[in-house]
Amino acid sequence: MTDSLIQVEGLxxxxxxxxxxxxxxxxxxxxxxxxxxxxxxxxxxxxxxxWSVKDISFEVNRGDCLALIGPNGAGKSTLLRMLNGLIKPxxxxxxxxxxxxxxxALGAGFNPVLTGKENVYVNGxxxxxxxxxxxxxxxxxxxxxxxxxxxxxxxxxxxSGMNVRLGFAVAAQMEPDVLLLDExxxxxxxxxxxxxxxxxxxxxxxxxxxxxxHSMPQIARVASKVLVMxxxxxxxxxxxxxxxxxxxYSTFTQCEAQQQISGNGKSTPRWIRLEDLSGxxxxxxxxxxxxxxxxxxxxxxxxxxYRVQLDIRSREQQLVLQFSSEMDGVAFNKTGDVVVKVGIxxxxxxxxxxxxxxxxxxxxxxxxxxxxRECLSFEVTGNIVGYAPVSQSGDWTLEPAR
Numbered sequence: 470m471t472d473s474l475i476q477v478e479g480l481x482x483x484x485x486x487x488x489x490x491x492x493x494x495x496x497x498x499x500x501x502x503x504x505x506x507x508x509x510x511x512x513x514x515x516x517x518x519x520w521s522v523k524d525i526s527f528e529v530n531r532g533d534c535l536a537l538i539g540p541n542g543a544g545k546s547t548l549l550r551m552l553n554g555l556i557k558p559x560x561x562x563x564x565x566x567x568x569x570x571x572x573x574a575l576g577a578g579f580n581p582v583l584t585g586k587e588n589v590y591v592n593g594x595x596x597x598x599x600x601x602x603x604x605x606x607x608x609x610x611x612x613x614x615x616x617x618x619x620x621x622x623x624x625x626x627x628x629s630g631m632n633v634r635l636g637f638a639v640a641a642q643m644e645p646d647v648l649l650l651d652e653x654x655x656x657x658x659x660x661x662x663x664x665x666x667x668x669x670x671x672x673x674x675x676x677x678x679x680x681x682x683h684s685m686p687q688i689a690r691v692a693s694k695v696l697v698m699x700x701x702x703x704x705x706x707x708x709x710x711x712x713x714x715x716x717x718y719s720t721f722t723q724c725e726a727q728q729q730i731s732g733n734g735k736s737t738p739r740w741i742r743l744e745d746l747s748g749x750x751x752x753x754x755x756x757x758x759x760x761x762x763x764x765x766x767x768x769x770x771x772x773x774x775y776r777v778q779l780d781i782r783s784r785e786q787q788l789v790l791q792f793s794s795e796m797d798g799v800a801f802n803k804t805g806d807v808v809v810k811v812g813i814x815x816x817x818x819x820x821x822x823x824x825x826x827x828x829x830x831x832x833x834x835x836x837x838x839x840x841x842r843e844c845l846s847f848e849v850t851g852n853i854v855g856y857a858p859v860s861q862s863g864d865w866t867l868e869p870a871r
Contacts, residue, residue: 480561536692567646581625614638659832710853736838739765756851
């Protein structure tokens with residue numbers, strides 16, 4: 470089925486930086502509406518106002534997951550709150566069909582005084598379920614949330630992770646037509662997150678999902694379309710997740726890596742760079758393209774043998790690749806000024822920005838001669854995105870069935 474469940478046309482929302490002015494503008498707008506006029510919804514901003522969301526349009530069909538990505542302050546949460554009816558847009562139109570459920574804040578929709586069990590019934594009633602229908606789903610909700618021992622405890626005593634467990638369990642089992650998720654899964658533990666993402670994939674079979682996250686592996690896993698926002702505006706809307714990630718990373722201000730050098734001082738860095746196969750310095754690597762990492766080092770003459778290691782981390786500081794001369798059975802013995810190179814035939818990293826760490830250690834004593842963290846930053850480009858940050862090649866064959 471491809472029926473449209475969410476349609477957004479020219480959606481805009483403005484806020485005021487001054488609380489005093491905001492209250493005055495609010496009273497003025499309410500007075501205009503009561504007199505049968507219009508809210509102040511022109512394109513002109515009043516003093517100290519700014520657009521939190523400006524002229525956003527999109528459509529989400531049943532079976533789609535639209536990911537909203539962008540830096541903090543891009544307007545993603547404001548957009549979700551308008552979709553959920555928590556705040557009123559200044560311009561534009563929202564059309565949503567079917568049963569809507571949202572997790573846009575920890576414990577959103579829960580009464581902190583009521584117990585977990587009572588909140589399940591209240592939440593279900595708001596979604597239009599009868600008590601009998603909630604009775605039938607209750608055990609499944611408790612089983613999914615893994616909170617059986619705490620269902621008679623007031624929600625105000627729940628941890629943030631417990632709030633998410635109960636909220637997502639209700640959202641999943643109440644069979645919504647539209648599910649809105651705003652970064653709430655980030656506080657869950659690894660096991661529960663895995664369960665949630667499997668459930669999201671199931672929900673997408675019969676619902677439309679809008680998902681906000683700063684985790685690009687999560688986006689790659691569930692998103693069928695991506696909308697990239699910056700300063701309240703849409704700068705890209707695409708089904709090409711790789712291109713969306715590249716655009717997302719480009720929204721951050723480019724800055725030098727926060728380099729840190731430590732060790733016993735018996736090795737010092739001269740330079741480190743990426744090179745193409747012709748020896749030209751580069752700072753971008755195409756997906757699966759061969760290149761070299763070249764390190765200029767000074768090694769103390771007293772060192773008899775040493776080993777070199779390179780770590781590659783994502784922008785989220787996740788260790789994704791490691792190159793170690795020790796693992797490859799290689800040790801170096803030349804001292805003074807040297808150049809250590811490692812050739813990389815095909816680094817299959819998902820598109821994005823990465824940093825490199827360099828380590829030099831005494832091969833005999835294992836003492837760290839040099840630890841050069843974030844010595845280099847670079848970008849991987851391409852349109853191939855895997856759920857895992859690294860996709861390794863294999864030997865593929867095709868044989869006739871026997």
